[in-house]
Every structure is written in C-alpha cells, then in structure tokens.
Amino acid sequence: MEPQLLCCEGDRPARAYRDSNLLTDRVLRALLRAEDKYLPAPNYFKCVQREIAPYMRRIVATWVLEVCEEQKCEEEVFPLAMNYMDRFLSVEPTKKSHLQLLGAACMFLASKLKETIPLTAEKLCIYTDNSITPTQLLQMELLVLNKLKWDLASVTPLDFIDHFLSQLPVRRETRPILRKHAQTFVALCATDVKFIASPPSMVAAGSMVAAVEGLQMKMLGNAMMSQKLTEQLAQTIKSDPDCLRACQEQIESLLETSLRQAQQQHSVTMETKNISEGQDLSTTPTDVRDINI
Template identity: 85%
Template sequence: MDLQQRCREGRTPGARRAQGDNNLLTDRVLRALLRGEDKYLPAANYFRCVQREIAPYMRRIVATWILEVCEEQKCEDEVFPLAMNYMDRFLSAEPTKKHQLQLLGAACVFLASKLRETSPLTAEKLCIYTDNSITPAQLLQMELLVLNKLKWDLASVTPLDFIDHFLSQPPFRTENRSILRKHAQTFVALCATDAKFIAISPSMVAAGSMLAAVEGLQMRMASNGIMPQKLMEQLAQSIRSDPDCLRACREQIESLLETSLRRAQQLCSVTMETKNIGEGQDQSTTPTDV
C-alpha cells in the first residue's frame, strides 16, 4: 500500500482511533489518575465567588451547544468532557461577561479537539457553528487567554479516563463491555452539562455513571450475574471512596437523567403544540372550494 495513502487521515469515525493498550489499564496507572485528578478540579463555588454575570443555566446552554457540535462533528468521546473541564477551570479564575460565554466555549472545544483529535476542529468551522457571531481572530485570542489562565496545563483527568479501568475488572464480561461503555459515556456527558457535578471528582462521576449504566441495563443483562451492591463496593474500593458516597452520586445521576428526560418531553410537547397551532391557523386561512 502506498505510504501516502496509509497516512491519509480523515474525520471518518473509527478511522483514526488507535487500538487500546492493556498496559494502560494497570493498577499503577489507575493510582496515578487518582493522585492527579484533584489537581484539575474547578472551584465548586465560582458562580458565587468569581462570576457576576454567569449563571448555572447559561453554562448548561453553552454545554449543550458544545455537545451538539461534538456529536455533529463526530469528535472523540473525550473532547466534550475535556472542553467542559477547561471552561470550568477558566471560569474559576477569570470573571467573564455573559456575551463572551459562547466564545469561551468555542475556545475550549477548540483546544480539546487539538489535544484529542487527529484532525482537530478548525477555527472557521467553529465560527460557523456560532452563526458567525465570533470571528477566527477573536477565537484565537480567547484561546491564548484560556491557555494563559490554565497555565498551559491541558492534560486534565476526566471521568472517561476511568471507564476502561472499571470495565477491565471482573465481573464485567467482554461481550457486555461495549454497551456498558456506551451507556456510561452517555451519563458522563450528561453530568458534564450540569453545574451540580462541577466539584465532584472524575473518578466518582465515572463510578457513579458505571453503576447507573448497569442499573439501567439490568433487564437486558440479567444473565451477567452482576450484583449491584457488590459492584458498588468494588468500585468504591477502586476509587478509594465510601460506598454511601458512591450510592449518593449514582442517585444524583439518575435524578439528573429523569430531569433531562422530563425537560426533553416538555420541549417536545411545546414544539408539537406550536406546530398544531400553526397548522390550524394555516387551515383557517386556506380558501375552501365552494
């Protein structure tokens, strides 16, 4: 095969991901992640102590936008939680105007894609996703400001760094790991959109997401032999936490899922009602045959 053809890289999902390395799933690596995760935690109270114009609901709106960009561009799973970590760490240190929040979000996903993607997102493409409300020059300027505030330390520990460590341990069967990983990653992304999880350690979010995934798939994996209580104790031991704290985190994640589903249903209902009203108005003004 031609060397140029072999080295050609595109944005096709799966074409650029390296094979997993089991050497990275050892206890030594897990211990290193646990030692380093607190270093990258944002301040829990930055909405009260640092920010004057930014509110949690604004963060959720921008987080949802970043997630949509990542999904539409088929970014690596790690890009979204990494971008949210950058944004929270920046907001923990720098007062920000509310009209700059989307610009900040764009800069953070820009940096995260550079760190995790073989073919990172371009400044021009991200500007298009903001309806051209920002320019590439503004994005690059904000990128430098974020790098300065983060002291160029971008190798953050995120919940996804722990998922494969958990899945490599008993009692997870090989044939179930793929679907469990997918569901756990969904819960991790959901947590990243909610400000309540800002100060919860990545290992706790990852373990809580694993438990929520197992609980949600319990009917489909009844033959797997996974006992929820035993699994909770095992995960709590892995992350050096109390099982009760982990149980509380799992319950908080499940509550967030219910809230998100309820919000989505309400939005769907409003959309349908608006559509029906529009159709009714169109029907009333449409000439009828006599």
C-alpha cells in the same frame, strides 16, 4: 479480479486499539493522584463570577455537546472542553456575552488535543451564527491557555471508564454497550453544575453503576448486586460507598429530568415546526443568544 485495498477506508480517521497495558493498577493510582489537580473551584459562581449564573453554563454546555455530537467528535472532547471552561471560570471573571466564545475556545482546544482532524475556527464560528470571528476565537484560545498555564492534560471521568470496566466480570461482547451507556452518563454530568466539585473518579464510578443497573446486565450468568458493585468501585477509588451511592442517585435523577425536558422540548419543536412551516429557520444547535440579555 479487482485489487482490494488492505486498509479500511471510511469517513472517520482510524484509531489505535485500546492498549490493555494502560489498564494497570499503577496507571489507575497515577490518575487518582492527579485528578484533584484539575478540579475547578466548586463555588466560582459566587466567589469569582458576577454576571454568569449556573443556568447560563448549562445552556452553553448543551450547545457544546450538540456541536460535538453533530461533528462526530471523539467522546473525550466534550468533558475535556467543559473541564477547561470550569477551570477558566474559576480564576477569571467573564462577561456573559463572552460565554459562548469561551465555550467555543475550550471546544477548539479539546478538539486539537483529542482529534486526528480537529475542528476549525471557521466551522466553530459558523456554529455561533457568526456572532464571533476567527480572530476573536484565537484570542480567547490564547487567554484560556494562559489562565490554565498551558496544562491541558486534564483527568476526566472517561479516563477511568475502561479501568472500571476491566474489573467487572462481564462478557466481552457486552462491554461496548456498557461503555457507551457510561459515557452517556459522563457527558450528562458534564452539563450539570451539581457535578463540578465531584472528582472524575467518583463521576465515572457512579456512571458505571448507573449503566449496569439501567441495562440490568448479567455478570457471569448471575445478576450482580448493586451493593456489591458499589462497594467494589468505592474501594477502588478509595471513597465511602454511601458517597458513591449518593452520586449514582444524583446521576439517575439527572437522567430522569433530562428525559422529561427532552420530551417537552420535542413537543415544543413539533408545534413550532407546524407553525413555521415554509419559513427559513436557523439550524444552529441550541440557541444561546438569550444568555446575552
């Protein structure tokens, strides 16, 4: 009989189990007190940035998200990287030609904070089609750290998801899919400038309600009314139910728009593939070179 390993080996590093002791009211109150400290300025496009427009941020955000997905990063990396980027852009005027470099640096820092094996500078440079060098990336990393005053422990919407999930009367086996859908909504919100000024707790609560409604979850054998869930989460985050409902509607609208754009992009991609068959095409996620024009 061949000996068997007691450990479970795989491609991804093993992660610790979620600690239920961290899902207490005391921890939740601490998160709610701290979240405003890490909010970026909602009007930085008008007051700070002269060259950068919201659509440029969306292009870079999409690129960062695709890199994180392709590299199978932890789910916290993307929203954390976007928080760093928005906070940096809130205080430092930046050239549009440096926006992808900034996105790479923020992703680099977030990966170091959340990953067991973080992304390397060389790999991130490859994802930019080598338009930046490792030296430039490290220099931008130091600049970001300086402007953020080395305070990287940002509160993001994902910090609230498990707290909200623990309050819902859902069966244990249905929690993973509900969490996954809520995390998807959180990532989607991080790509859109409309949610820059929204507190992380609001985005998380709106994402949770949208996930429950989208999946038509059954709570303890009965359908949980959307109004009841909204009021419960609004009370938890000390917000007005109407504000939370408006946030949820924005999230659902954003999802519809993204799905429509994805279908259009798929059609264009298939046509391009047919036309360019046999040609050498770049495989770098999301072409961001147009923001340099």
